[in-house]
Amino acid sequence: MIEAQQLTKRYGEKTAVDGLDFDVKPGTVTGFLGPNGAGKSTTMRMIVGLDAPTSGSVIVNGRHYARHQAPLQEVGALLEAKSIHPGRSAYNHLLALALTHGIPRRRVDEVIELAGLGTVARKRAGAFSLGMGQRLGIAAALLGDPQTVMLDEPVNGLDPEGVLWIRNLLKALADEGRTVFVSSHLMSEMALVADHLIIVGRGRLLADTTVADLVREAGGDTVQVAAQDPARLREVLAGPGVAITGRSGSEELQVTGLSAREIGLKAAEHGIALFELTARTVSLEEAFMNLTRDAVEYHGSTTVETLETVGSNA
């Protein structure tokens, strides 16, 4: 469990993290999202005591990181991959970490196996590809068999097989009851792996929600309908949990609370002709863009609207 209370970090004039309150709970994968410069890495650094908060606090498994007697056995973190002596082998790197933290030697072999590094474990880490370096960083994070695992951009540099491996690993860690906190810019990946999301922008909390709720709030469960007799269709669709909007005089309606299939069946039952029946799918990426549009620190020259137009023509 990670608990942040009014967590704040200022660097001179710059407020990198601004009064964050959130809990990361065990047993689920929690995604940590935000545009570039939103304060994710600074928050993660404060969680493991690499940066001190200007005010507020963050505790892991009930204590400040530095107060844990065996921190590697409490929190495993991947913050910067490849912060490894380039001349040392992966095995020796992990062994040195294990020996200095009271972790048995056999655990080194276990995490090497777990991270799929068996064939390269005796090679110099300096010659590792980005993906191998990520795997080694993850092996190091898991070395202490920690209750809380925190990974900053773990899929960065991994090939498709590696991405799948990470996805399964994160889910398995959460299924074992661990707290899993993971940042990524890859929304499609987050949609597949995370149950819960903490979203920040300009250091502030923008959302603490589930993937499903975020997508739903962005209009992800709306069905667009065009009918010959929209007034009659409104009557037959009305019911608990169903919301229908549409301009008066227009044959188009937007319906939430019913699937396209349910609407089609009801319309057929009452002999109402439909001209359109389209389930609106909103990706996590679109929902994220809607939420963070005003919090993006580094704007490119291409607007979201342009991207969407290009996408729909493709």
Ligand SMILES: Nc1ncnc2c1ncn2[C@@H]1O[C@H](COP(=O)(O)OP(=O)(O)OP(=O)(O)O)[C@@H](O)[C@H]1O
């Ligand atoms: N040591 C520092 N000194 C001054 N400013 C810093 C320092 N570290 C971070 N910042 C600033 O704090 C803000 C938050 O940075 P941070 O790296 O935490 O964001 P992030 O969400 O991890 O970004 P990214 O997605 O690009 O990795 C940025 O504006 C950054 O420039």
